[in-house]
Structure formats: C-alpha cells, structure tokens
Amino acid sequence: MAVHRQTSKMVLYLVWTLLGFGLSAPPIDLDPEAYGFDDTWDLNYDYDEELCSVSNLSFLLTEVETLAPPPAVTPPPAVVPPEDYVEEVTLPPRPTKSPVPSTLDLHGPGLFGPDTGLVMNLAASSELTQIPPLPKETTHFYARFNKITELQDLMLADNNIQVLPELPASLKHIDVRNNQLRSSSMHAEAFKEMKELQFLYLSNNKLDYIPVPLPDSLRSLHLQNNNIQSISQDDFCNIHDKNYIRKALEDIRLDGNPVDINFYPQAYICLPRLPVGTPV
16 A cells, blocks of 8 residues: 555655746647657667777868968078078279379360369369369369379460469479460479470460570570570570580570571571471
C-alpha cells in the first residue's frame, strides 16, 4: 500500500513537471521528418574512426586557415655596397677667373666689351695681377687694392689722349700711337728711369722733339708722323763718351716729320743702324 502511494506521488510529480515545461516552452514542431531525422535511432552507432582521425582534422584546420588574411609583405633586404665602392659626389663648379692675356690688345673688343662706359672701376674686386684690355672709350681706370705687382704693358693706341701722366718705371712696352700728345703735355724725362723699357711707340701724335733721355734698354722707337723739326747730338748718343755704343736700339722711325735726318750725321754715330726718315 505504501509502495503504491509512493508510485502515485512520483507519477503526479512527473505529470506536473511535464505540464510545466509544456506551458513554458515555445511551441515546436515535433515532426522528425521536418528536421531530416528518421523515426528510428540507432543507439549502437559506431562512429567513423577515419573521419575523426587526426589527419582529417588537420585537413579541416588547413581549410579553415586558408580563410585567414594574407601574411604581411616582407620588405626586400637592404642593398649592401661592396667594400671597394666609392660614392661619386658631384661638386658645384668652381668659379673661374677670367684669363688675362700677357700682351694686351686694345684693337679687339677688350675684356669688358665695347659698351661698358667711360669709367672703369675694378678697385678691390678682381684680384688683378696686371691691367686687362680696356675699351677705347675708357677715360678713367681705378684698380686700387688688387694684386698688380708690376705694370709692364701700357696700350693706349687709337684714342684722343692729350696728356700722358707719370708712368711706372716697370713698363716694358708703351704704345700710345694715334693720339693728340704734345711734347709740352708729357713729363720731362718721362722715360729716363724705365730700365726695362724696350718698345716705345709714339707715332701719329703732335710731338715737337724726341722725348729724351731714352733708357739703354730701348730696342724700338717709333716717332713717325709727328712735328719733330730738329735732332740733337745727344738725343741718342753720349757726347761726353766717344766710345759709347747703344747696342739695343736698332729700330728708329722718324719718317713723316719735318726734320731732314741727313743734316745730323753726328747724332747717329753710336747707333748700330741709321734711323729711317725722309723730310716732309
């Protein structure tokens, strides 16, 4: 009797529990066919050992891994130059100094061109070692604080110069042809101290006499086409020394002057060659 009563309580409890789940759970379709299951269940089903093997699991994992993002791109290795490699460096060009010819030429366009004006100022700017070619129109030339050590050539031909200033004693070549120079506009004994002077070109001016005294170093003297009217015995020679010979002076031009060189034979006894000249 007690067993039957206990059984009844368990049945009632089970029914109550089932009814509670049924009331609280959402309605579901209990048709197994809707979910693709058979009515029969094989509780003694043997799982496929090959399907669940480690190798098959590795294959499945590999398939999953293929869906992962691609790996990061690895940068190429750095280029290491060889030990004997020397990098080539291009340096900016250095400024070059304008070449100054040893013999100046005023007949050409000149270093500064023909349209540079009348005043040339190169003071403390060009590191000049000698005076460069100047335009023919130049009337003033300033070149203080440069590197000119000795002025050897003075080329002022074909100008309108009327006064010749005092010149440096280092000159070797003076060319002032075709100007308006007069003897009174030149310094007295202007060439006496020029111990290196070799060429003195004063032709086509308005000189009245030979610019004496002349240095012994002189080799060429051009005085043609001036206004020289007389020649003194000591213009070329030394009247106090009968044995004096001027060996260097071999080129004297006096043609085109109103002087007759044949009237002054004693003036040439020290010369290696007679001057060239004819009366006007």
